[in-house]
Amino acid sequence: MTAATATREGRAPVVEEPMSAKVLRVLGRAPIHVLLVVVGLLWLVPTLGLLITSLIAPENFADGGWWRVFTQPSLLTFENYQSLWDTQAIRDSLLTTVWISIGGTLLPILVAALAGYAFAWLDFPGRDWLFIGVVALLVVPLQMALIPIFTLYNKVGIFDTIVSLILFHTAFGLPFAIFLLRNFFIGIPKELLEAARIDGASEIRIFLRLILPLGLPAIASLAIFQFLWTWNDLLVALTFGRETQPITVAIFSQLRQFGSNIELIAPASFVSLVIPLAVFFAFQRYFVQGLLAGSVK
Amino acid sequence: MWSRYGVAFLFLLPAIIFLGVWVIYPAIYTFFRSFFGQSGFDNFVGIDNYKALFTSDLLVTAIKNNAIWVAVVPAFVTAVGLIFAVLTERVSWSVAFKTAVFMPMAISAFAAGVIWRIMDQQDPNLGAINASIAVVKDAINPPGVLSDAKPSSDNLQGTPSGGITLQNPVQPGDVAKLGLTGIPPTEVPSSAVQAVMPEPLQGGINGVVWRDFKPGGGNPNEVEQDELGLPDVDLALFDSNGDQVATTTSADDGTFSFDGLEQGNYRVGIAASTFSTPFEGVAWLGEKLITPSLLIAYIWIWAGFSMVVIAAGLAAISRETLEAARTDGANEWQVFRRVTVPQLLPVLSVVFVTMLINVLKVFDIVVSLAPGSVQDDANVIALAMWRTSFGGANNFGLGSAIAVFLFILVIPILLLNVRNFRREA
Structure with missing residues (x-):
C-alpha cells in the first residue's frame, strides 16, 4: 500500500504533501516547539532545585547554588536523607500523614457514596433542593469551622488526635464528593437497577454489588483528590494538632530558621511531595477526569 | 411512608451528621461568635x-x-x-x-512555598532567579575590577561612582600617573604585577594606574618597588571640550596607552565602570x-x-x-x-x-x-x-x-x- 492510498478509519485518501511544503510547515512551527521546550523546562526547574538542594551536604550549602552539581556531581550525597530517616520525629510525622490520608480518603468516599446513591436513585421529598444545598456548601470556607470545632474538640477531648483530623477532612470533603458521585451514579443505566429491584435485591445490596463496582472510575478520581487534599493539608493539622504532627506541620515548625535547617527542610519537603507526585503520575487519567467533572460545577 | 423514605434517610444519615456537625453548626456558631x-x-x-x-x-x-x-x-x-x-x-x-x-x-x-523559597534567595550565588538575572546583567554591565579607591594625590579628583580624573591637562608625549589608595589587598586583582613607569610616547599619551601604597610608607604619586599595577581598569581620554575621545584598559603592570593623538590638551580619567559593583540580588x-x-x-x-x-x-x-x-x-x-x-x-x-x-x-x-x-x-x-x-x-x-x-x-x-x-x- 502506498502512502497516497493509505486511509485511516475509512477517511478519504490523503493527497501526499510535497516535501518542500512539509519542510516549510515544520520550520514555520519551529518557534512554537522551541517555546514549549523552554517553558516546559522552566516549569520543572523549581522542583528540580528542591531535589538537588536536598542532595547537597550541609557543609556545602553556603558555597554556591544547587546548579553547581551539573559541573561538580561529586557534591551529591544521600547524607541528608540518611539523617532525615534517623530522626524519630520525622518518621512519626510521616506515619501520621499516612494514617490521616488513608482515613481521610476512605471515610468521605464511603459516606459520600451512600449519600450520592440516595440523591441519584432513591426517591424522597425535597431531594433536589437538598442536593443543591449540599453543593452550595462547597463554597463554605473551612475557616468558618476552625474556631467552633477547636472549642468542640477540646470539650469532647479528641483534640490533637488523628481521628479528629480525619473527621474534619471527611466533612469538608463531602460536598464535592457527593456532587461528583451523584452525578456519576445517575448515569448508570436505569434498567440495571430496576432488574435488581425486581429480583428482590435490597437497596444496600444494590449499593454494594452494583453501584460501587460500576462507580469505580468516579470513586478512583475522588480517592485521588481526597488523598492529595489530606496528604497536602497544612491548615487543618496546624489548628487541631499539637503532638499529632503530619509531615507538613513538622516542616512548618522548622521554617523559622530556614537557612540553618535547610538540610532537613529540603529532603523532608521532597519526601512529602514525592508520594502525591507518584500517585498523580500513576493515576493521572482519573485525576484529570475528576478535575473536569468537578470543574463543571 | 417511613419504610419508603426510611431507606433514603439511612443512606443520607452519615452525610447529614458530618455536614451538620462540622460545617453547618460551626458556620452558625462562628457567625454569632x-x-x-x-x-x-x-x-x-x-x-x-x-x-x-x-x-x-x-x-x-x-x-x-x-x-x-x-x-x-x-x-x-x-x-x-x-x-x-x-x-x-x-x-x-x-x-x-x-x-x-x-x-x-x-x-x-x-511544599511549593519551600521550593520557591529556594529559588527566590537573594544571594545570586544561592537563588536561581537572581543567578539568572546576574548572568544577564553582568553581560550588559560587567562588574568592575575594584569596588572602591581613593586618589593618592591632589592631581586626581573625583569619586568612584562618578569617575576619577587627572586635574592637570596632559599633552601627547606626556606620561599620565594615576595613583590610587584605599584598596584592600584582597581586592587587588590576582593578575597584578609590579607597576611600571612607562616611557613617553611620541604622538600619544602613555600612563600607569597603580596601587600607590607600599607597606611601610613610600612616596605618594611615585611608582616604586613593591607597588602593584592595577589591571583591567577602564580609562577614558577627554579633549579640551570635555568630550570623551578614546577609551582603553590597563595591562597587568598598570600601564596603558592612547596613541595617534593630535596636538592639544587632554585629560585622563578612570571611568566609573571600573568601580561598578557586582549584582547583589533582588530581594x-x-x-x-x-x-x-x-x-x-x-x-x-x-x-x-x-x-x-x-x-x-x-x-x-x-x-x-x-x-x-x-x-x-x-x-x-x-x-x-x-x-x-x-x-x-x-x-x-x-x-x-x-x-x-x-x-x-x-x-x-x-x-x-x-x-x-x-x-x-x-x-x-x-x-x-x-x-x-x-x-x-x-x-x-x-x-x-x-x-x-x-x-x-x-x-x-x-x-x-x-x-x-x-x-x-
Missing part, C-alpha cells in the same frame, strides 16, 4: 470586630493584599492556561509539556516584593489546572465552525478571537471562578514562602484569620469576624454556582 469579644459569649461587642477589620493596620494590609491576588491571579492563570492549551493543541509531544506544567498541581502549596523575599513572588509561585502551581481544563474545552469545540470561518477567509487570529474564544467562554469562566475562590482562601503558600519577618507585609485574609485566632493572639471574636468576612466574599460566587447548576439540571 463574631459579635462577641475575646473573652467569650459574655462580652457582646456588636460590630466592633468588623470595625477592627477595616481599621487595624494588619487586617487592612491583608485585605489589600488579597485584593491584589484577586486582581492578578485568576486573570493570569486563565490567560496562561489558554495560551498553553492553544499552543499545545497541534503539537505531537504535548503530553510531555502538559505533564511538566501540570505537575505542581500534585504538590502541596506548602524577592523582602517586604516590597514578597507579594509578587507569592503570585508568581501561585501561578506556577495553577497554570496546569487551567491549561488542562481549557484544553478539554478546546477539544470539544466543533471543527465545523472553525472550518466555516476559515473558508469565509478569516485568518487564524480572527478565527481564534471570533470563533474559538466565544465558544470557550463557559470553560474560561469556570477556570476564572475556581481561581477566584482559591485565591480568596489562599493560606499555605504564604506561610511557607514568606519568611516570618515579612509575613505582616505578605498577609492575606485566611492567614490573618488563623494568626488572630490561633497564632498567639487567640482572639476568637475577631477571628470569627474575619472568617465571616471571607465567607461573605465567596457568597456571590456561591450564588453564581447554584444558578449555573440549576440551569444545567
Whole structure:
C-alpha cells in the first residue's frame, strides 16, 4: 500500500504533501516547539532545585547554588536523607500523614457514596433542593469551622488526635464528593437497577454489588483528590494538632530558621511531595477526569 | 411512608451528621461568635470586630493584599492556561509539556512555598532567579575590577561612582600617573604585577594606574618597588571640550596607552565602570516584593489546572465552525478571537471562578514562602484569620469576624454556582 492510498478509519485518501511544503510547515512551527521546550523546562526547574538542594551536604550549602552539581556531581550525597530517616520525629510525622490520608480518603468516599446513591436513585421529598444545598456548601470556607470545632474538640477531648483530623477532612470533603458521585451514579443505566429491584435485591445490596463496582472510575478520581487534599493539608493539622504532627506541620515548625535547617527542610519537603507526585503520575487519567467533572460545577 | 423514605434517610444519615456537625453548626456558631469579644459569649461587642477589620493596620494590609491576588491571579492563570492549551493543541509531544506544567498541581502549596523559597534567595550565588538575572546583567554591565579607591594625590579628583580624573591637562608625549589608595589587598586583582613607569610616547599619551601604597610608607604619586599595577581598569581620554575621545584598559603592570593623538590638551580619567559593583540580588523575599513572588509561585502551581481544563474545552469545540470561518477567509487570529474564544467562554469562566475562590482562601503558600519577618507585609485574609485566632493572639471574636468576612466574599460566587447548576439540571 502506498502512502497516497493509505486511509485511516475509512477517511478519504490523503493527497501526499510535497516535501518542500512539509519542510516549510515544520520550520514555520519551529518557534512554537522551541517555546514549549523552554517553558516546559522552566516549569520543572523549581522542583528540580528542591531535589538537588536536598542532595547537597550541609557543609556545602553556603558555597554556591544547587546548579553547581551539573559541573561538580561529586557534591551529591544521600547524607541528608540518611539523617532525615534517623530522626524519630520525622518518621512519626510521616506515619501520621499516612494514617490521616488513608482515613481521610476512605471515610468521605464511603459516606459520600451512600449519600450520592440516595440523591441519584432513591426517591424522597425535597431531594433536589437538598442536593443543591449540599453543593452550595462547597463554597463554605473551612475557616468558618476552625474556631467552633477547636472549642468542640477540646470539650469532647479528641483534640490533637488523628481521628479528629480525619473527621474534619471527611466533612469538608463531602460536598464535592457527593456532587461528583451523584452525578456519576445517575448515569448508570436505569434498567440495571430496576432488574435488581425486581429480583428482590435490597437497596444496600444494590449499593454494594452494583453501584460501587460500576462507580469505580468516579470513586478512583475522588480517592485521588481526597488523598492529595489530606496528604497536602497544612491548615487543618496546624489548628487541631499539637503532638499529632503530619509531615507538613513538622516542616512548618522548622521554617523559622530556614537557612540553618535547610538540610532537613529540603529532603523532608521532597519526601512529602514525592508520594502525591507518584500517585498523580500513576493515576493521572482519573485525576484529570475528576478535575473536569468537578470543574463543571 | 417511613419504610419508603426510611431507606433514603439511612443512606443520607452519615452525610447529614458530618455536614451538620462540622460545617453547618460551626458556620452558625462562628457567625454569632463574631459579635462577641475575646473573652467569650459574655462580652457582646456588636460590630466592633468588623470595625477592627477595616481599621487595624494588619487586617487592612491583608485585605489589600488579597485584593491584589484577586486582581492578578485568576486573570493570569486563565490567560496562561489558554495560551498553553492553544499552543499545545497541534503539537505531537504535548503530553510531555502538559505533564511538566501540570505537575505542581500534585504538590502541596506548602511544599511549593519551600521550593520557591529556594529559588527566590537573594544571594545570586544561592537563588536561581537572581543567578539568572546576574548572568544577564553582568553581560550588559560587567562588574568592575575594584569596588572602591581613593586618589593618592591632589592631581586626581573625583569619586568612584562618578569617575576619577587627572586635574592637570596632559599633552601627547606626556606620561599620565594615576595613583590610587584605599584598596584592600584582597581586592587587588590576582593578575597584578609590579607597576611600571612607562616611557613617553611620541604622538600619544602613555600612563600607569597603580596601587600607590607600599607597606611601610613610600612616596605618594611615585611608582616604586613593591607597588602593584592595577589591571583591567577602564580609562577614558577627554579633549579640551570635555568630550570623551578614546577609551582603553590597563595591562597587568598598570600601564596603558592612547596613541595617534593630535596636538592639544587632554585629560585622563578612570571611568566609573571600573568601580561598578557586582549584582547583589533582588530581594524577592523582602517586604516590597514578597507579594509578587507569592503570585508568581501561585501561578506556577495553577497554570496546569487551567491549561488542562481549557484544553478539554478546546477539544470539544466543533471543527465545523472553525472550518466555516476559515473558508469565509478569516485568518487564524480572527478565527481564534471570533470563533474559538466565544465558544470557550463557559470553560474560561469556570477556570476564572475556581481561581477566584482559591485565591480568596489562599493560606499555605504564604506561610511557607514568606519568611516570618515579612509575613505582616505578605498577609492575606485566611492567614490573618488563623494568626488572630490561633497564632498567639487567640482572639476568637475577631477571628470569627474575619472568617465571616471571607465567607461573605465567596457568597456571590456561591450564588453564581447554584444558578449555573440549576440551569444545567
